[in-house]
Amino acid sequence: MTFYELAKSRYSCRSYTDRPVEREKLISCAETAINGPSACNSQPWSFLIVDDRETALALSETMRDGAIRMNAFTRDCPAFMVIVEEGANLSAKLGGKYKDQEYAQIDIGIAAQSICLNATDLGLGTCIIGWFNEKNAAGLLGIPSGKRIRLIIAIGYTETAAPSSKNRKPFEQKVRFNKWK
Numbered sequence: 001m002t003f004y005e006l007a008k009s010r011y012s013c014r015s016y017t018d019r020p021v022e023r024e025k026l027i028s029c030a031e032t033a034i035n036g037p038s039a040c041n042s043q044p045w046s047f048l049i050v051d052d053r054e055t056a057l058a059l060s061e062t063m064r065d066g067a068i069r070m071n072a073f074t075r076d077c078p079a080f081m082v083i084v085e086e087g088a089n090l091s092a093k094l095g096g097k098y099k100d101q102e103y104a105q106i107d108i109g110i111a112a113q114s115i116c117l118n119a120t121d122l123g124l125g126t127c128i129i130g131w132f133n134e135k136n137a138a139g140l141l142g143i144p145s146g147k148r149i150r151l152i153i154a155i156g157y158t159e160t161a162a163p164s165s166k167n168r169k170p171f172e173q174k175v176r177f178n179k180w181k
């Protein structure tokens with residue numbers, strides 16, 4: 001598969017089998033994230049791999065939190081990658097302030113996509129989860145107070161086939177050349 005094909009085949013999977021994910025595959029996903037770029041090479045992240053059934057189930061509760069019962073599918077997911085934001089280095093912090101940019105969150109977004117693409121390449125499904133009860137998740141996982149969980153990525157073997165097409169706005173609406181016009 002070319003990288004182009006890989007990127008196009010990644011999708012948010014919302015149906016997982018209970019087959020455990022091999023730890024080497026989860027480690028490989030974390031490694032690709034660690035090898036990604038970050039502003040001033042600040043590496044403002046830590047990755048917490050959850051692959052123990054009991055902890056995964058409890059963590060999924062924090063994503064199913066709230067009246068609208070989001071993310072019910074996470075109940076069956078065997079593994080999660082929790083991305084915790086770490087303090088950026090001084091140059092990234094100063095640069096971000098000066099340029100009014102949230103570099104650490106941009107870096108974490110890049111890391112998340114690296115994890116998803118690597119997992120796809122390894123035959124796994126993923127779904128980035130931004131809706132979770134952060135306080136409960138941090139408490140469950142023992143994350144030190146003051147550290148923010150930015151994203152949780154569901155990772156597992158898919159139960160259903162990939163969707164046949166992607167719901168995307170037209171290319172022409174999203175990509176321009178040279179000038180905005």
Ligand SMILES: Cc1cc2nc3c(=O)[nH]c(=O)nc-3n(C[C@H](O)[C@H](O)[C@H](O)COP(=O)(O)O)c2cc1C
Nearest residue numbers: 010011012013014070071127128129130131132166
């Ligand atoms: C920051 C972020 C947060 C997201 N949070 C959730 C979520 O809580 N639950 C969910 O089912 N999908 C979530 N998604 C997945 C998006 O809904 C999905 O990427 C989008 O609909 C495009 O579909 P695709 O990933 O299948 O191409 C999130 C994606 C991102 C990037």
